[in-house]
Amino acid sequence: MTELFKVETGHCATISASSRRCHYPENGLEPSSGGAALFLSYRYRLYPQRPQEAVLHSYLGELTYLWNHALAQRRDSWVTKHHRIGYYEQQANLKAWRAFDACGLGRVPYHIARDCLQRLDFAYRAALGGVRAAQSSVGFPRFRRETRSFGFVPPPDPLRLARAGTWRIHIPRVGPVPVRLHRLPPEGATARAVTVSRETDGWYSTIQYEVPDPPPPSGDPIAPVGIDVGLTHLATLSTGETVDAPKFFRASERDLVRAHRRLMRKESGSRRYAQQRLRVARLHAKVRRQRRWFAHQLSHEWTRRFDLLSFEDFDVRLVVQGNRLAKNILDAGWGQIRQLCKYKATLRSRRYTEVPAAGTTQSCAMCGRLANPPLPLHERMFRCPAGHLADRDVNAAKNILGRGWIEVRRSAAEVRRVDGTPPPTRKGRRAYQRKRDRAIWSGETRRACSARSEFVSHNRERLL
Numbered sequence: 468m469t470e471l472f473k474v475e476t477g478h479c480a481t482i483s484a485s486s487r488r489c490h491y492p493e494n495g496l497e498p499s500s501g502g503a504a505l506f507l508s509y510r511y512r513l514y515p516q517r518p519q520e521a522v523l524h525s526y527l528g529e530l531t532y533l534w535n536h537a538l539a540q541r542r543d544s545w546v547t548k549h550h551r552i553g554y555y556e557q558q559a560n561l562k563a564w565r566a567f568d569a570c571g572l573g574r575v576p577y578h579i580a581r582d583c584l585q586r587l588d589f590a591y592r593a594a595l596g597g598v599r600a601a602q603s604s605v606g607f608p609r610f611r612r613e614t615r616s617f618g619f620v621p622p623p624d625p626l627r628l629a630r631a632g633t634w635r636i637h638i639p640r641v642g643p644v645p646v647r648l649h650r651l652p653p654e655g656a657t658a659r660a661v662t663v664s665r666e667t668d669g670w671y672s673t674i675q676y677e678v679p680d681p682p683p684p685s686g687d688p689i690a691p692v693g694i695d696v697g698l699t700h701l702a703t704l705s706t707g708e709t710v711d712a713p714k715f716f717r718a719s720e721r722d723l724v725r726a727h728r729r730l731m732r733k734e735s736g737s738r739r740y741a742q743q744r745l746r747v748a749r750l751h752a753k754v755r756r757q758r759r760w761f762a763h764q765l766s767h768e769w770t771r772r773f774d775l776l777s778f779e780d781f782d783v784r785l786v787v788q789g790n791r792l793a794k795n796i797l798d799a800g801w802g803q804i805r806q807l808c809k810y811k812a813t814l815r816s817r818r819y820t821e822v823p824a825a826g827t828t829q830s831c832a833m834c835g836r837l838a839n840p841p842l843p844l845h846e847r848m849f850r851c852p853a854g855h856l857a858d859r860d861v862n863a864a865k866n867i868l869g870r871g872w873i874e875v876r877r878s879a880a881e882v883r884r885v886d887g888t889p890p891p892t893r894k895g896r897r898a899y900q901r902k903r904d905r906a907i908w909s910g911e912t913r914r915a916c917s918a919r920s921e922f923v924s925h926n927r928e929r930l931l
């Protein structure tokens with residue numbers, strides 16, 4: 468575990484596979500590589516001077532007004548005329564709005580205001596898309612009491628070296644703002660978007676860099692791993708290792724519970740209430756930072772050691788019914804760890820898969836037989852009807868790895884067919900693989916079964 472702590476990760480990279488602002492051609496942000504580009508976000512702390520901070524605050528205020536105004540316009544137009552106002556119609560109005568409110572919105576640089584309209588449009592599209600896909604997860608955008616961030620399109624290299632090795636980032640009409648460059652931006656990358664945000668402990672800027680695509684993984688994985696997520700251990704690897712939640716997680720959560728209780732005792736709306744609320748917010752921020760830090764450590768370590776990472780494609784809500792703290796850990800922690808592993812694997816040309824979770828704890832990783840009777844939650848050992856004995860979580864992790872292998876082979880088969888090069892023809896090996904796949908997939912859900920039949924049909928085509 469000591470190696471885990473070698474890498475300094477402060478407020479560093481997170482990833483998005485594509486950029487939100489790429490949707491709008493006037494930003495000039497179509498991925499330059501033609502296909503899907505890789506974006507890395509670097510978050511740096513800002514130290515604006517007093518007058519600069521005042522300007523930043525004024526931007527946020529004006530953008531709240533703009534957001535609410537644009538939202539009301541969209542809503543009213545739909546309610547009264549059944550006409551759907553789009554982004555471009557609002558963008559065309561922006562000039563008039565800015566001229567009308569010359570001392571307010573007019574002072575916010577044009578492309579920062581435009582970014583606000585794009586964000587609104589993006590929120591609308593997400594909500595409409597969610598409605599169409601019959602998902603209730605994304606709601607319609609709401610009216611705002613405050614805005615916490617704004618974005619703009621930067622020059623390719625927005626950071627400037629000032630005197631004495633200190634750095635500045637240029638924010639339009641605010642000027643060069645001191646920035647703590649705790650790590651250098653990626654080499655050979657172009658800045659595509661900047662977001663400036665106000666948080667409980669200060670100002671931050673997030674710079675989105677477009678990086679050249681790393682080479683795709685080649686050859687068969689040499690060091691594969693399956694990772695099972697659980698409550699007794701934070702993670703169990705198919706190698707038999709376990710990772711526990713660090714103690715500071717629990718400590719911070721205890722503090723958080725206490726701070727919340729104190730908040731509830733204060734009179735709502737009083738000065739002490741406001742003070743306590745700020746303390747709660749800071750604690751939340753601290754917990755968030757700790758989780759992110761730990762997630763970066765873990766994902767760094769795993770993507771360094773392993774070249775195939777196989778995770779369960781599970782639904783957090785089903786895993787942790789009834790346990791609030793466990794839910795917090797999994798909810799905020801696991802989605803993030805998977806997300807970080809995914810992009811770090813891509814960057815390091817490693818493989819990352821998410822496989823169906825159904826039945827991973829109930830089937831034997833050695834022979835594929837189902838536990839009979841089903842394994843209860845409190846039982847720590849998996850006893851196979853055929854006599855194999857394994858730790859419950861390690862067994863599950865091995866099953867996850869087995870399914871990951873299937874995914875890898877399936878995608879490899881596709882690549883080979885596209886190339887036109889013949890697949891390997893060693894008969895015995897293929898028969899072995901089929902037998903193993905059958906064992907792994909036996910007694911699964913419909914989804915798993917369809918994946919399996921897809922795999923089988925692929926192989927059948929290869930045989931012809």
Ligand SMILES: [Zn+2]
Nearest residue numbers: 831834851855
């Ligand atoms: Zn067995």
